[in-house]
Amino acid sequence: MEGMALLAAGIVAGLGALGAGIGNGLLISKTVEGVARQPESKSTLQTLMFLGVGLIEVMPIIGVVLAFMFYGKAS
């Protein structure tokens, strides 16, 4: 049972990080593309990018909190 909880903690943190990595990569690469095309819209795009990064970051962080809960159950 303890082993399963530790495994669950590892999976939830790892997959959360994977998803957020892909999401942030897509978001930032598109922002860079947009700024390269239209440098004058840099400030708007940057604000939108930070907003998006903040929205994406939630999922892995909720995952990490869940992982800590599983870890607490195991030990």
Place this chain on the structure above:
Amino acid sequence: MHESPIIKLGGLRIDLSVVLMLVVTCAIVFILAKLATRKLSVENPSKIQNFMEWVIEFVQAQISSAMDFKKGKPFLALGVTMIMFIFVGNMLGLIFGVVTEYDNKDAATVFGQPIVSVTEKLDTLHAKGEAHPHAEVAWWKSPTADIGVTMGLALLVFVIVHYLGAVKNTKAYFKHYFQPYPVFFPINLIEQFSKLLTHGIRLYANIFAGEVLIGVIMGLASSSVVGAVLSVPLLMAWQGFSIFIGAIQAFIFVVLMMVYISQTVDMHHEEH
């Protein structure tokens, strides 16, 4: 892990560290706002007045990006209060910590009330057969690292949004629950509640995870010599990232609040 100082008052479990930190945060925000508006001057503004004007213009820009500023003007004070409260609250947990240690149950009292979390921890440790049970209580943390506080803030926004929708925009507000077809009513209902949940949990999870990781790094520092050396750059990096996260989360909370308000207040009949 550190315990939170929980006392029982009238059947409720009250976390005293959250109460303390809420008071501290409110006091700091109040003093900051009072200082900034004390000697208002057009020709010769003080530095702190300039700072407060920048904050207000920043929130103003966020409101006008979400809705017509004529309609959004009443929410300016609310937005400035929220962004300052959340930002100051997020920063407070980063500077230092206050921890008290308890070895026996009789000493674990505050205002004559037993600290329930400590007595419970000592009891379980004693039941496990530990000779010297020991509990640590953290008194200083971010108020926003508690789910009660962030869900309270989110609930405040939720109530404002739905009250304004039902009073000021009655027809469009009730109609949008049945858009595009009446079958979608349960989905629209779930959408509203998931907005409330994610709004509160987003802030809580970010700040809480930040504080947990600071705790882990501190544990690494006290484990070995190599860990102590390693923990210094790690902690510096994570503290810097936490400042960034704290600022971004305060910003996102206010932006989402304005978006939610604009969705009900500024709803157009012809768009849907």
